[in-house]
Amino acid sequence: MPEGHTIHRFARDQTKLIAQQKLHITSPQGRFADEAKLIDRRKLNRIEAAGKHLFYHFAGGRILHVHLGLFGKFRVHENPPPPPRGAVRVRMTGKEKTIDLNGPNTCEVIDRAEYQDILDRLGPDPLRKDADPDRAWKRIHASKQPIGLLLMDQSIIAGIGNIYRSEILHLLRIHPRTPGNEITKPQFNKLWKLAKELLTLGVKHNRIITIDLKTLKKSIETTPRRKLFRIFKKPNCPSCGGEIERFKMASRKVFACPACQPSS
DNA sequence: TTGATTGTTACCGG
DNA sequence: TCCGGTAACAATCA
Structure with a gap:
C-alpha cells in the first residue's frame, strides 16, 4: 500500500474531496476517541504529505498524523456510506463521499512541535518542491x-x-x-x-x-x-x-x- | 490455516 | 558507537 507516492496521491485527492468536510471519528477499540476530541473537525486548513507521512492541519495547531505502514488503507465510499468495515480508525464524511481509514501504522493527534520533529527526521522527499x-x-x-x-x-x-x-x-x-x-x-x-x-x-x-x-x-x-x-x-x-x-x-x-x- | 507483504520502531548482542 | 538481527504491530489475500 504505501511507498511515498501513495500518500501524496491521497493528500492531493483528499484535498479536493474534503472541502467542507466533517470528520466523524469511529474508534471501535476506544484508542482514538479521546485524541479525536482535540481537533476542531470543521476547520481543516490543509492536507500535507511528507515522505510516507500524511498531515491534516486543523485550526489551533492541532495536526492529525497518519502513517499507513504496510497495511494502512483509505476506502472511499459514495454517500450514504456503508457500515464501517473492520476497525475503522477515522471516518471523514463530506457532502458526496466518505473516506474510511483502516489499519494505519500511525493515527494520532499531534501539536506543531511533534510535527516539526517528524519533518526534521525525514530526508528530502523527491515529490516536494522544498526538497534539497x-x-x-x-x-x-x-x-x-x-x-x-x-x-x-x-x-x-x-x-x-x-x-x-x-x-x-x-x-x-x-x-x-x-x-x-x-x-x-x-x-x-x-x-x-x-x-x-x-x-x-x-x-x-x-x-x-x-x-x-x-x-x-x-x-x-x-x-x-x-x-x-x-x-x-x-x-x-x-x-x-x-x-x-x-x-x-x-x-x-x-x-x-x-x-x-x-x-x- | 499458513505465509507473505508497497513499513517502522524498539531492543539486544557483538 | 555502530551495526545487524529479531520481534511486535497493523490487515488482507492466495
Whole structure:
C-alpha cells in the first residue's frame, strides 16, 4: 500500500474531496476517541504529505498524523456510506463521499512541535518542491553502508520503499550492495531525477510503474500490478534475460541482476 | 490455516 | 558507537 507516492496521491485527492468536510471519528477499540476530541473537525486548513507521512492541519495547531505502514488503507465510499468495515480508525464524511481509514501504522493527534520533529527526521522527499537533494547526497557520499540499505532509510531520502529501491537500482545499473561512498555524483543526480519521475508517475496513476509505458498494450487500469514492474519478484532480467538474484537487505527482499548490476 | 507483504520502531548482542 | 538481527504491530489475500 504505501511507498511515498501513495500518500501524496491521497493528500492531493483528499484535498479536493474534503472541502467542507466533517470528520466523524469511529474508534471501535476506544484508542482514538479521546485524541479525536482535540481537533476542531470543521476547520481543516490543509492536507500535507511528507515522505510516507500524511498531515491534516486543523485550526489551533492541532495536526492529525497518519502513517499507513504496510497495511494502512483509505476506502472511499459514495454517500450514504456503508457500515464501517473492520476497525475503522477515522471516518471523514463530506457532502458526496466518505473516506474510511483502516489499519494505519500511525493515527494520532499531534501539536506543531511533534510535527516539526517528524519533518526534521525525514530526508528530502523527491515529490516536494522544498526538497534539497544535496542533503541526501551528503549522507550517501559519507556512508559505507550499501546503497540498497540507504534508499530504505527515510532520514536520508523520504518516500522510496521496497519496490522502488529494487526498480531504481536496476534501471541505473547499480548493485544494491554498492557502498554509498562509491556512488558518484552523476549517478546520484540520475538517481534523484529517476526517483522524482517514477514517484510522480505513481501519483498520477496510483500504481507503481517502472516499465516503459510505450510497450504496454492494455490500459494501466486493466494491467495486473506485477506487470508494471521490471524486476521486483521477477525470475529473469528484462534487459539480459539472466537470472535475478534475491536477498534480504534492511529485512526486506531486494532484487538485482548480477550481470546488469555488477558488484563493485 | 499458513505465509507473505508497497513499513517502522524498539531492543539486544557483538 | 555502530551495526545487524529479531520481534511486535497493523490487515488482507492466495
